[in-house]
Amino acid sequence: MPPAIDRASGATWFKSSHSGGNETECVECAHSTDATLVRDSKCTDGPVVRVPAHSWHAFIRALGHDEFGRL
Structure with missing residues (x-):
């Protein structure tokens, strides 16, 4: 499945490759x-967690x- 582009923010969203396979834990x-x-x-219209880049890398x-x- 191609990444989804959020029209409002311009962000390109992608699903985690390690999420559950039953489509309920992604x-x-x-x-x-x-x-x-x-x-x-x-x-997808719900809350978004923003993690600063240095914290995400850690x-x-x-x-x-x-x-x-x-x-």
């Missing part, structure tokens, strides 16, 4: 110049190093 992300945006794919790096253990 998040979508979009990158802006200084942040990553995250929203529930089932509620989060992804921690995931790659398995710093969260098994949740």
Whole structure:
């Protein structure tokens, strides 16, 4: 499925490749110049979490190093 473009913000949204396969546990992300945006794919008009770029990179790096253990 191609990324969705949010007409209001111009953001290009894409679904996480690690979301649940049953279509009920998906998040979508979009990158802006200084942040990553995250929203529930089932509620695209709902709230959006804005994560500053440095925090997003630290989060992804921690995931790659398995710093969260098994949740």
